[in-house]
Amino acid sequence: MLYRKYGKTGIEVSAIGFGGMRFEEQNDIDYCASLTKAAYDAGINYFDTAPGYEKSEELFGEAFKQMKKTRTQRPFYVSTKTHEAEPCKIRENLETSLERMGLDYIDFYHVWWVLSLDEYYDRKAKGALKEFEKLKDEGLIKHICISTHMTGTDIGQALNDYPFDGILLGYSVTNFAYRDVGLDAAAKLGLGVAVMNPLGGGIIPKNPKLFDFVKTQPEETVVEAALRFLINDTRITISLVGFSTLQHLDEAVSAVDGFKQISADSIGKIRSTLHESFNQLCTACGYCEGKCPQGIPVLKMMDTYDQLSLTGKQIELINRLRWHWGIDLEDDYTQKCTECGACEAACTQKLPICERLKLVHAEVEKFLKAEK
Ligand code: SF4
Ligand code: SF4
Known part of the structure; x- marks a missing residue:
């Protein structure tokens, strides 16, 4: 496993993290916990969840019971989030997350799902960031981060407005052009950067022939190649991958283990092909769901x-x-x-x-x- 420093915090996190957004077997708690534990045993030490990811926090919590026994020797880090703006609700959210996961503190707590600069400033005006600071002073959270789907330029503005420790954003071979400016801003400010949806919401594994040009090693799969494209990017600290099976886990781990620096020439070719063709895909993130008053899916x-x-x-x-x-x-x-x-x-x-x-x-x- 490759480890990288999470920005200025200096914390060493694995180059791939466990993205807990889409546990497919939500009702099989033992299976989900064993998958999480297997990821930890494979060297993954960053676990990302959110209160809105169905049972994700509880499922991670079950695995953490086991993992806490070896946490001193093999540290792991937990990321979760709140979408609330009101201080008392933020605190309530955090307390619920801590209870669900059986933790005393959260390592990376995110101002979650910021869709626009207006929304960011609105939450700030309501005291969200001040409450995060209080929680940090009380030792309930360790680092203040932001999770956003804003455009690259707006991301840059928010990051320059508040001294966040890290950022979580959607980024993959399919949409990199849209968020490059944000990544540049994060790197310049020395933030830890976690990226979600590194496989384009499943589009890449489902269309291996179309994405064949991402491969730079003869034997690699398209999933390995897509992850290596991100691992090669020094602005990115962690790529979050959702695992439904041990096979998914093995493939992601092998992408890291077999990683070799990709030449600037190869990256340039991949980027120009992608730029022309694939930066406008739906990543199946689901944030539009339930929004249509006409019930359109x-x-x-x-x-x-x-x-x-x-x-x-x-x-x-x-x-x-x-x-x-x-x-x-x-x-x-x-x-x-x-x-x-x-x-x-x-x-x-x-x-x-x-x-x-x-x-x-x-x-x-x-x-x-x-x-x-
Ligand atoms: S259309 Fe919906 S699911 Fe697709 S990227 Fe947009 S918000 Fe996400
Ligand atoms: S009515 Fe049309 S524009 Fe409005 S939410 Fe539904 S699909 Fe989108």
Whole structure:
């Protein structure tokens, strides 16, 4: 395992961390705990969760019971978050997280899910950061961090406004162009940087041929290559990977173990190919879910659009919509959409959702016409 210093804190964290957002077997607590423990035994020492990640905090908590026995010899670090702005609610959130995980303190506590600068300043005005400082003084949290889906430029502004210790942001081969400025700002200020969604929300493992050009070693898988692309980036401290099976864990660990510095020339080629083709994909982060007053399943529609943009094949779009998502082809979502903009405001990738809905619908119409 490779270890890196988490910014100015000097804490040595593993180059890949356990992202607890998507435990697939939520109800199998023993299995999830054993997977977490296996990651710890493989050298992973950074565990990221949030109160909103379903049972994630409880599942980690179960594993931590075991892991705490060896914490002095083999330290591990816990990251969690609060979306609250009011001081008393922040404290309540933290106390709940500590109780769920059986911990006395949180190593990296995040001002969570900041979608815009307005929202950032609003939370600050309500006293969120002051409350974080109090919690730190009381020893309940060790480091103050921010988790955000803002654009790179806005990230830079927030980081220059407050002396955060670290940042968590979505970053992968599929969206790096969108957040590069933010990463530069974090590196310049000496922050620890954790990136989530390093596999583009599953798009990369599901489309290995399309992402074949990311490979720089003959035997590596596309998942290993995508992770190595991030490990190679010295601005990034930790790439958070979600593990559902031991096989996923092994693949991520082997990406780190077999990591070799990638030449600037190879990185340049990968970046220019990606820049032209793949920085506008839906990462399936789910932040648009439930936002549409018309009940339009935005994530499913954007994922469907991606099948077309990735493969160029109308049939892939139709199959995705019809068989994968079970969506009725006759349903006209463009008619239902009032273009209120709620989904676009929530979208972490800032995708032009309304425009894409129309494109999906146009393809469906063409398909249905040809079928008749
Ligand atoms: S813009 Fe359309 S799809 Fe998006 S939330 Fe509004 S009605 Fe729903
Ligand atoms: S449409 Fe945007 S917010 Fe919704 S899942 Fe995709 S990337 Fe996330």
